[in-house]
Each structure stands twice: as C-alpha cells, then as structure tokens.
Amino acid sequence: MPTVSGQSAIPKVDTPVNYGVVLYPYFQALDVFGSLDPLNSLAFEYHLNLYIIAATLDPVSTRPPDDENPKKSDFAQSIVPTHTFETAPPLDVLIVPGGRADQAVVDFIAKLYPSLKYLFTVCTGSGIAARAGVLDGKQATTNKMEWEKTIALRPQVTWITHARWVVDGNIWTSSGVSAGMDAMLAFIAEIYGKGHAEKISNYLEYKRHEDSKWDPFSDLYGLK
Amino acid sequence: MPTVSGQSAIPKVDTPVNYGVVLYPYFQALDVFGSLDPLNSLAFEYHLNLYIIAATLDPVSTRPPDDENPKKSDFAQSIVPTHTFETAPPLDVLIVPGGRADQAVVDFIAKLYPSLKYLFTVCTGSGIAARAGVLDGKQATTNKMEWEKTIALRPQVTWITHARWVVDGNIWTSSGVSAGMDAMLAFIAEIYGKGHAEKISNYLEYKRHEDSKWDPFSDLYGLK
Numbered sequence: 001m002p003t004v005s006g007q008s009a010i011p012k013v014d015t016p017v018n019y020g021v022v023l024y025p026y027f028q029a030l031d032v033f034g035s036l037d038p039l040n041s042l043a044f045e046y047h048l049n050l051y052i053i054a055a056t057l058d059p060v061s062t063r064p065p066d067d068e069n070p071k072k073s074d075f076a077q078s079i080v081p082t083h084t085f086e087t088a089p090p091l092d093v094l095i096v097p098g099g100r101a102d103q104a105v106v107d108f109i110a111k112l113y114p115s116l117k118y119l120f121t122v123c124t125g126s127g128i129a130a131r132a133g134v135l136d137g138k139q140a141t142t143n144k145m146e147w148e149k150t151i152a153l154r155p156q157v158t159w160i161t162h163a164r165w166v167v168d169g170n171i172w173t174s175s176g177v178s179a180g181m182d183a184m185l186a187f188i189a190e191i192y193g194k195g196h197a198e199k200i201s202n203y204l205e206y207k208r209h210e211d212s213k214w215d216p217f218s219d220l221y222g223l224k
Numbered sequence: 225m226p227t228v229s230g231q232s233a234i235p236k237v238d239t240p241v242n243y244g245v246v247l248y249p250y251f252q253a254l255d256v257f258g259s260l261d262p263l264n265s266l267a268f269e270y271h272l273n274l275y276i277i278a279a280t281l282d283p284v285s286t287r288p289p290d291d292e293n294p295k296k297s298d299f300a301q302s303i304v305p306t307h308t309f310e311t312a313p314p315l316d317v318l319i320v321p322g323g324r325a326d327q328a329v330v331d332f333i334a335k336l337y338p339s340l341k342y343l344f345t346v347c348t349g350s351g352i353a354a355r356a357g358v359l360d361g362k363q364a365t366t367n368k369m370e371w372e373k374t375i376a377l378r379p380q381v382t383w384i385t386h387a388r389w390v391v392d393g394n395i396w397t398s399s400g401v402s403a404g405m406d407a408m409l410a411f412i413a414e415i416y417g418k419g420h421a422e423k424i425s426n427y428l429e430y431k432r433h434e435d436s437k438w439d440p441f442s443d444l445y446g447l448k
Contacts, residue, residue: 019299029264030428033257036301037401040253040286043297050299059283059304062264073267075243075274077260078304080283145427176429177261178405203369204254205400205441217429 015191016092016117020051020083022108023060024101028177029077031097031122035180041200042188053088054081055104090115098123098143098177106131119171120187122180126173130154138168143176144217161223164214175215182209239416240316240341244275244307246332247284248325252401253301255321255346259404265424266412277312278305279328314339322347322367322401330355343395344411346404350397354378362392367400368441385447388438399439406433 019039021032042048054060063069063076083089085108094116096109110132113119121129126142127150129135136156141163143150151159160166165174165183167190174183185208189197201208243263245256266272278284287293287300307313309332318340320333334356337343345353350366351374353359360380365387367374375383384390389398389407391414398407409432413421425432 028261029257030261033253033261033301037252037254037257040299040301043299044288044294046297047295048297048299050301052301064268070268071271073270073272075264075267075272077257077264077274077276080302080304144429176427178428178430181402202441202444203400204402205368206402207440216431217426220426 015046017047018049018051018089018091019093019095020053020088020091020112021095021097022101022105023052023054023079023081023097024099024105025061026064027060027062027097027099028123029062030177031099031125031180032079032095034178035095035097035120035122035174035184037204038181038184038188038197038200041203042192042196045196046192050082051088051091052079052082053085053108054083056084057081088112092117094119096121096125096128097180098125098127098146101128109134117170118187118191120183121171121173122183123174123176124150126150126157127153129171129173130157135171135173138171139166140168140171140173141166141175142173144215144221144223145176147221147223162215162218163212164209165212167212175217181206182214186210186212239270241271242273242275242313242315243317243319244277244312244315244336245319245321246325246329247276247278247303247305247321248323248329249285250288251284251286251321251323252347253286254401255323255349255404256303256319258402259319259321259344259346259398259408261428262405262408262412262421262424265427266416266420269420270416274306275312275315276303276306277309277332280308281305312336316341318343320345320349320352321404322349322351322370325352333358341394342411342415344407345395345397346407347398347400348374350374350381351377353395353397354381359395359397362395363390364392364395364397365390365399366397368439368445368447369400371445371447386439386442387436388433389436391436399441405430406438410434410436 059078061078113134283302285302337358
C-alpha cells in the first residue's frame with residue numbers, strides 16, 4: 001500500500017511496535033484476519049512486528065472437533081505459529097480471537113497482561129480474557145449470539161450489551177467476529193491517527209462503523 | 225454454529241462440495257479469509273471440502289518482498305497448503321485472492337477452469353483470472369484502487385467500474401478485499417439459499433451489502 005501523507009491527526013508518540021496474536025485449535029478465522037489485515041497495511045507505514053503464539057510450533061487449525069462437525073466437512077485453514085507460550089517475546093499488544101481456549105491460553109494472558117500496553121480481544125476472546133481475571137471491574141463486550149454463555153464465565157466484569165466495541169483503560173474488547181475489523185480500525189485511528197484508519201479502510205474497500213455503539217446484533221439477539 | 229432450520233429459499237439441487245483456494249506469496253489475507261470464513265460456517269450445514277493449493281506444500285506467507293517493505297516490518301501470516309498445482313483434486317469452486325501471482329498460478333486457473341462449476345475471485349484476483357484468458361468477453365470487476373493497472377492486464381474483458389461484485393455466467397468477481405465477504409455471502413444466498421447467508425451474516429455480526437451495485441469506492445477513486 002502506498003505511503004500515507006498529510007495526516008491530519010497527530011499519532012501518539014509511543015506507538016506500539018510488537019504485536020502478538022494467540023492461537024488455539026478451532027479459533028474463528030475472521031476474528032484473527034479481520035483484525036490482523038488492517039495491521040498488515042499499517043506495517044507499510046510503521047515498523048511493526050507480529051508474533052503468532054500457540055502451545056507449540058505446529059500449525060493451528062480452525063477445524064472443529066469431530067463431535068461438532070455434523071456434516072463431516074473437511075473444511076479448515078491452518079496457520080503457522082512463530083512462538084510458543086514459553087518463547088513469546090515481550091509484547092506491546094496482544095490480540096485474543098474467539099473460540100474455546102484451554103487453561104494454558106488463559107494462563108498466558110494472565111501472565112502477559114501486566115507488561116502489555118494494550119490487550120485487544122475479538123468476539124468470545126473477551127470471555128477468555130475474563131477467565132484470566134484481567135477484565136475484573138472493567139467494562140467489556142463480546143459476541144452477541146454467545147452472550148449468555150460468555151458473560152457467565154466471569155460476573156466480575158461489567159458486560160456491555162449494546163456495543164460494537166468497548167474500551168476500558170488499555171483493554172479493547174469487540175463484539176462478534178467482524179466487529180474486530182471495526183475495533184481494530186478504531187484502535188489504529190486512536191493510536192496512530194485517523195488518517196491511517198481511513199486510508200486502510202479505503203484500501204480494504206471497507207466502510208467501517210465508526211460509532212462504537214452501533215450494534216444491531218444486540219437487538220437481534222434480544223439483549224437488554 | 226447451530227443448524228439452520230426453516231429455510232425459506234430453496235437451495236439449488238447440485239450444490240458445490242469441493243472448494244479450492246489458490247495461494248501464492250504476498251497474497252492479501254482478508255481476500256482469503258473474508259471469503260472463506262462464511263464457508264467455514266456453511267460447512268456446519270453442508271458437507272464441504274476445502275483444498276488449499278499452492279506451488280509447493282511449504283507454508284505460504286503474506287509477507288511483502290524486501291523491496292516493498294519500507295519500514296522493514298516483520299509482520300506476516302503463513303498458511304499451510306494441502307495440495308500443490310500438480311496434486312489438486314477436481315474442484316467445484318476455485319477461489320482466487322488478490323496479489324501478484326506468477327505464471328504458474330495463471331496456468332493452473334486456465335487448466336482448471338473448464339472443469340469448474342464456479343470461479344470466484346476477490347480483489348485483483350480477477351486480474352489473475354483475466355491473464356488466464358477465462359474472462360475474455362465477460363463482465364468482471366476488480367479492486368478500485370488498483371483499477372488501471374489491473375484492467376490493463378486484459379482489455380478483452382468488459383471491466384465494470386461501479387460494482388461491489390459482478391456475476392457473468394459461472395464467474396463471480398468481487399471488488400477490493402472486503403468486497404469478497406459480500407460476494408461470498410451473495411454466492412451462498414444464490415446457491416444454497418438466502419436463509420443461510422442471513423444466518424451466517426448474523427453469526428459473523430456482519431451487515432452485508434446485498435446490492436451488487438453498492439460501490440462508494442469506485443467514486444472515491446474517480447472511476448467513470
């Protein structure tokens with residue numbers, strides 16, 4: 001992507017450089033790539049590093065377990081990690097996609113959170129962060145279809161029903177799947193400057209929702 | 225995702241089962257996952273297979289070449305192929321993401337097209353299909369920012385400026401990056417029934433553009 005020039009907004013001085021995303025089996029692909037692809041573009045404008053972190057260095061697949069694959073489909077994508085929970089370097093931002101993470105992922109988030117500049121979750125990723133205790137006493141949102149199941153994981157969190165995404169301190173939580181795109185573009189606007197977010201949205205031919213309270217799915221799923 | 229029930233639209237009888245996506249270095253991640261993730265959901269409703277096809281079985285990375293990485297970022301994702309151009313099985317649908325494919329990809333599309341039920345391209349993927357000659361005499365669209373460069377690849381194609389996606393016969397071409405999501409959801413609506421497209425959109429918390437002529441980016445980039 002060509003270089004952005006003539007930014008009107010002034011980016012923060014100490015912008016994040018080192019991003020990590022945690023993967024585990026049966027993660028939701030668009031949770032990961034809806035939030036990473038805007039950063040793929042931003043990496044042409046800022047020096048950024050990405051660490052893809054999992055339990056081992058084996059590729060991690062979106063494949064559902066056999067007992068949740070009613071049509072016996074063979075339809076999955078596998079991503080290659082760069083680091084394990086043990087070898088992950090210090091990070092500025094950790095991205096947590098939705099799915100059913102085991103305790104090792106939860107422990108990794110709990111261990112890493114105090115050294116992060118930002119924690120960014122997509123979809124039920126906020127449920128995983130909640131299990132790590134890092135959302136206690138904070139406002140957060142999550143997937144609206146999986147709402148009840150997710151918020152039951154941690155009543156110490158102030159769960160916000162009607163939100164595309166929620167920011168509380170240094171924690172960004174987004175609603176389901178594609179909401180990660182809007183939340184990441186809002187994050188880029190906030191941290192690196194609005195011009196970058198607009199340029200990247202236009203490059204991706206994506207009309208982003210700029211209002212964090214835009215949430216027709218909260219109503220659709222009957223949440224109060 | 226739970227099973228869809230009470231579909232109002234009647235799906236086509238002979239629905240596609242075997243999907244392929246062709247990968248090559250420096251592909252656009254969201255071209256691939258914006259179109260695949262709705263199919264990941266559909267695979268809970270229909271028996272579907274996915275073949276990830278590349279020159280070799282080595283993981284394929286989104287990483288830009290060194291001379292197009294001005295900030296020397298280390299920011300990329302690698303996907304594991306399941307088949308090579310030589311070992312790919314017969315397919316019903318081939319998905320072609322955007323980027324700079326070499327002649328081997330072009331030759332693979334040309335070879336495979338006569339046996340496909342559908343060809344589906346995202347972003348500048350239509351330029352790759354055009355190079356294979358399979359779009360000659362057909363209507364197609366492509367990325368609006370890369371418009372002039374892409375259409376110059378093959379003047380025998382009737383390039384449509386103002387379109388989120390274009391269908392001509394069994395070829396679906398979408399505009400840039402995120403347009404692949406709308407085009408794939410429209411494809412699912414057309415082939416498997418509108419109820420599936422709606423259910424999947426709601427699950428992804430994505431308000432899809434249902435009008436194939438919705439295209440603010442054509443105007444943004446000054447295309448006539």
